[in-house]
Amino acid sequence: MIRIGVIGQSGELPREIQELALDLGREIAQRGCVLLSGGTNGIMEYASKGAKEANGLVVGILPGDTRDRGNSYIDIPITTGLSFDYRSLILVHSSDALIMIGGGNGTLGELSAAYLNRKPVVVLESSGGWSGKIRSAAYEEAYLDERKSIKLDYAQTVHEALDIALSHIDKGLV
Numbered sequence: 001m002i003r004i005g006v007i008g009q010s011g012e013l014p015r016e017i018q019e020l021a022l023d024l025g026r027e028i029a030q031r032g033c034v035l036l037s038g039g040t041n042g043i044m045e046y047a048s049k050g051a052k053e054a055n056g057l058v059v060g061i062l063p064g065d066t067r068d069r070g071n072s073y074i075d076i077p078i079t080t081g082l083s084f085d086y087r088s089l090i091l092v093h094s095s096d097a098l099i100m101i102g103g104g105n106g107t108l109g110e111l112s113a114a115y116l117n118r119k120p121v122v123v124l125e126s127s128g129g130w131s132g133k134i135r136s137a138a139y140e141e142a143y144l145d146e147r148k149s150i151k152l153d154y155a156q157t158v159h160e161a162l163d164i165a166l167s168h169i170d171k172g173l174v
Helices: 015-030 043-053 084-094 105-116 158-170
Strands: 003-007 034-037 058-062 076-079 097-101 121-124 153-155
Touching (some): 003 105, 015 034, 015 097, 015 158, 034 043, 097 105, 097 158, 153 158
Parallel strands (some): 003 097, 058 076, 121 153
16 A cells, blocks of 8 residues: 655644645545554644545554554554654655645654655645745755755645655656
């Protein structure tokens, strides 16, 4: 099964971002993909909820040794015994492609890890946070540095983001 990682901020979210994350989770499940995330709250919880509403499979890559930080929509909780930043590396390496929605500093770190490991990332630009800023900060609007390791893609809608992510997988770019 194709594994789509969702990266985005934890904590409280504006209603429109909650809805966007729900839609993203639903779209991932409707396309027959597995949703992977950091498994806690915020973007991760709403995307997981959306996937479950569409009868999808949800994997949470959790920090620490217990399941207590995991949201209630996870089918397969993976406790890593690691801190948040190292847990994120497992998420990146376990995903075939990633979709970035919103995002704070932790999400920016996940984006950087994906870039360093040449994992396709689609930035849902309309979701705000780092997703709304990264294009203007990126080298030639598409790379995180002059090495041009892998091009960042941008989408305005959930449907477009999944189309782009799956096109990378279809082309064997993962």
